[in-house]
Amino acid sequence: MRFALRLNLLLALLALGLALTLSAVAVSVTDRAVEDRARDRLRREIDFLAEQIEPRLGEAGPLAELVRRASRLLGARVTVIATDGRVLDDSDVPRSEVAGMENHAGRPEVVAARAAGYGTAIRHSATLETDLLYLARALGPGRSHAPVLRMAIRLGDLRQVESQYEWILRGAVFAACALLVLVGGVAVARLARPIRDVTDAALAVARGDLSREAPERGPAEILELSSALSRMKSSLLESVARVEREHRLSEAVFETLPDGVTVIDAQYRVIDANRSFRAMTGTPDPAGRPLVEILRDRALFGPFEEAIARRAPTDAVVRRENEVTWQLAVRPLPPGSRAVAVGILRDVTAFERNEAMRRRFVADVSHELRTPVSSIAAAAETLTETEPDDPEAPRLVELVRRQARRMRELIDDLTDLSLIESGEVALSPEKVDLRALAGETAEELRATARSRDVSIRIESSEGVAVEGDRRRLGQILRNLLDNAVKFSPAGGTVRIRIDRVGRKPSLVVEDDGPGIPLAEQDRIFQRFYQVDRSRSKVRPGTGLGLAIVKHLAQLHGAEVTVASRPGQGSAFRVTFGRDAAEKEA
Ligand code: ADP
Numbered sequence: 001m002r003f004a005l006r007l008n009l010l011l012a013l014l015a016l017g018l019a020l021t022l023s024a025v026a027v028s029v030t031d032r033a034v035e036d037r038a039r040d041r042l043r044r045e046i047d048f049l050a051e052q053i054e055p056r057l058g059e060a061g062p063l064a065e066l067v068r069r070a071s072r073l074l075g076a077r078v079t080v081i082a083t084d085g086r087v088l089d090d091s092d093v094p095r096s097e098v099a100g101m102e103n104h105a106g107r108p109e110v111v112a113a114r115a116a117g118y119g120t121a122i123r124h125s126a127t128l129e130t131d132l133l134y135l136a137r138a139l140g141p142g143r144s145h146a147p148v149l150r151m152a153i154r155l156g157d158l159r160q161v162e163s164q165y166e167w168i169l170r171g172a173v174f175a176a177c178a179l180l181v182l183v184g185g186v187a188v189a190r191l192a193r194p195i196r197d198v199t200d201a202a203l204a205v206a207r208g209d210l211s212r213e214a215p216e217r218g219p220a221e222i223l224e225l226s227s228a229l230s231r232m233k234s235s236l237l238e239s240v241a242r243v244e245r246e247h248r249l250s251e252a253v254f255e256t257l258p259d260g261v262t263v264i265d266a267q268y269r270v271i272d273a274n275r276s277f278r279a280m281t282g283t284p285d286p287a288g289r290p291l292v293e294i295l296r297d298r299a300l301f302g303p304f305e306e307a308i309a310r311r312a313p314t315d316a317v318v319r320r321e322n323e324v325t326w327q328l329a330v331r332p333l334p335p336g337s338r339a340v341a342v343g344i345l346r347d348v349t350a351f352e353r354n355e356a357m358r359r360r361f362v363a364d365v366s367h368e369l370r371t372p373v374s375s376i377a378a379a380a381e382t383l384t385e386t387e388p389d390d391p392e393a394p395r396l397v398e399l400v401r402r403q404a405r406r407m408r409e410l411i412d413d414l415t416d417l418s419l420i421e422s423g424e425v426a427l428s429p430e431k432v433d434l435r436a437l438a439g440e441t442a443e444e445l446r447a448t449a450r451s452r453d454v455s456i457r458i459e460s461s462e463g464v465a466v467e468g469d470r471r472r473l474g475q476i477l478r479n480l481l482d483n484a485v486k487f488s489p490a491g492g493t494v495r496i497r498i499d500r501v502g503r504k505p506s507l508v509v510e511d512d513g514p515g516i517p518l519a520e521q522d523r524i525f526q527r528f529y530q531v532d533r534s535r536s537k538v539r540p541g542t543g544l545g546l547a548i549v550k551h552l553a554q555l556h557g558a559e560v561t562v563a564s565r566p567g568q569g570s571a572f573r574v575t576f577g578r579d580a581a582e583k584e585a
Pocket of ligand 1: 484513515516524530531542543544545546
């Protein structure tokens with residue numbers, strides 16, 4: 001039941017109780033007052049009448065006349081009782097019947113009058129069928145044996161008058177109480193409205209309407225409640241904002257993780273998955289879908305089943321098509337939520353490839369070293385058994401020297417490459433004129449070229465310069481030129497062309513050698529890669545030269561490309577980022 005209604009009902013009950021009590025008290029008080037007044041009047045009348053009657057006690061005639069006249073005038077019953085209790089006369093009884101009246105000595109008012117001078121009683125008169133108020137008075141001095149004068153009035157008559165006043169009184173009391181209820185009702189309504197308002201505001205907030213303000217009017221207690229509600233609301237808003245912020249943060253972290261992450265429920269359905277997972281599995285909207293449909297691979301789905309069944313972390317490495325390798329880690333989640341496990345997919349293709357490359361590299365190095373080492377060992381063995389003047393001896397010594405040089409070259413190239421790759425090479429940049437550099441490098445290789453009957457020609461525009469490390473740029477050019485001379489046929493020509501492509505300085509080393517098949521052109525820049533190993537028997541190399549060229553070019557912000565067709569020669573082009581003059585500008 002509503003608070004206001006309860007208060008109003010309580011107030012009404014109180015008012016009713018009050019009205020009833022008050023009117024009962026009022027009625028009894030008026031009753032008493034009326035009776036007291038009546039008694040008082042009777043007493044004065046009886047005293048007056050006693051004076052008249054006393055001298056006529058012995059004379060029956062005049063006594064009767066006086067009794068009846070007094071009764072008429074005073075509107076009361078008048079009875080005179082003799083010493084022995086016999087009724088001498090009674091105004092309400094015909095004279096002839098007086099003698100036959102009952103003895104009145106025992107009437108309580110008579111007994112009391114004889115004892116104390118006056119006696120009073122209220123009694124129902126069967127004769128008159130009404131309540132009568134009796135007042136008796138002893139006549140004469142000898143009180144206990146004196147005759148008694150008694151007067152009686154009908155209480156009914158009195159009460160009739162009195163009841164009119166009583167109704168007015170009751171009316172007044174009830175009106176006052178009704179007014180009380182009315183005023184109380186208004187007060188309750190005024191008190192209840194702010195409570196109602198605060199309650200409405202609280203209910204609105206509970207429903208999620210956080211814009212609803214708590215009322216700012218009403219008694220102090222309500223204002224306090226209001227401000228408590230406001231504080232509660234703002235701390236709620238703060239908490240909601242904080243939770244939202246945290247949620248957004250974890251959402252952002254989840255979304256941007258480079259690994260594919262998915263959370264699944266006990267039915268193996270996807271609850272959530274991040275961008276990487278969606279991209280890796282090629283599923284734009286995986287939420288709610290069965291995981292098995294998304295992964296479509298027993299090797300990927302199995303670890304999920306295993307992790308959930310065993311409630312233990314499960315890891316797997318899964319090889320996919322196109323040499324792609326995924327690492328999968330499934331972790332069961334603690335019970336208490338819909339999510340039972342999280343799966344993390346990582347693309348480890350690059351890592352695996354690096355690992356494979358490392359393994360291949362070690363194998364390649366061992367392989368490359370094995371040939372010269374075996375040759376040296378065999379030559380040394382033969383030498384020990386050969387006489388010093390044996391004509392074979394100098395050839396063997398030369399073989400040992402050649403193989404040792406080859407090993408040193410290989411080791412130098414390897415050391416250089418690993419230095420360059422690890423980024424530990426410090427460049428000392430300066431302005432390098434490419435034409436001058438080409439001239440110097442060509443000069444270094446001129447003797448070798450001549451021994452192979454290969455000529456080197458330089459075609460260069462004026463003043464093409466780059467900002468770079470002179471020694472390293474020389475190394476690039478030397479490697480390219482060395483290859484070109486090495487692969488040129490006898491009588492061939494190697495051209496070094498220096499010009500600009502757009503505004504970018506460019507250096508081309510061109511030969512008319514055997515060329516490189518298109519399919520191999522990418523791979524020749526890899527370590528140890530040689531197009532045709534049988535060729536290197538004639539022109540031994542390490543297979544590291546172009547790898548060094550590529551890395552050195554990268555360090556200079558330059559790009560190396562090859563244009564070649566089998567049987568039609570090759571052209572290696574180094575294109576620099578910008579001219580040294582531009583850099584200066
Ligand atoms: P190498 O020490 O074997 O020359 P490089 O890394 O310099 O190692 O070259 C890798 C391979 O690329 C060579 O083995 C060769 O097969 C091919 N190659 C390089 N330059 C030329 C060229 N000018 N003409 C033909 N093939 C070339």
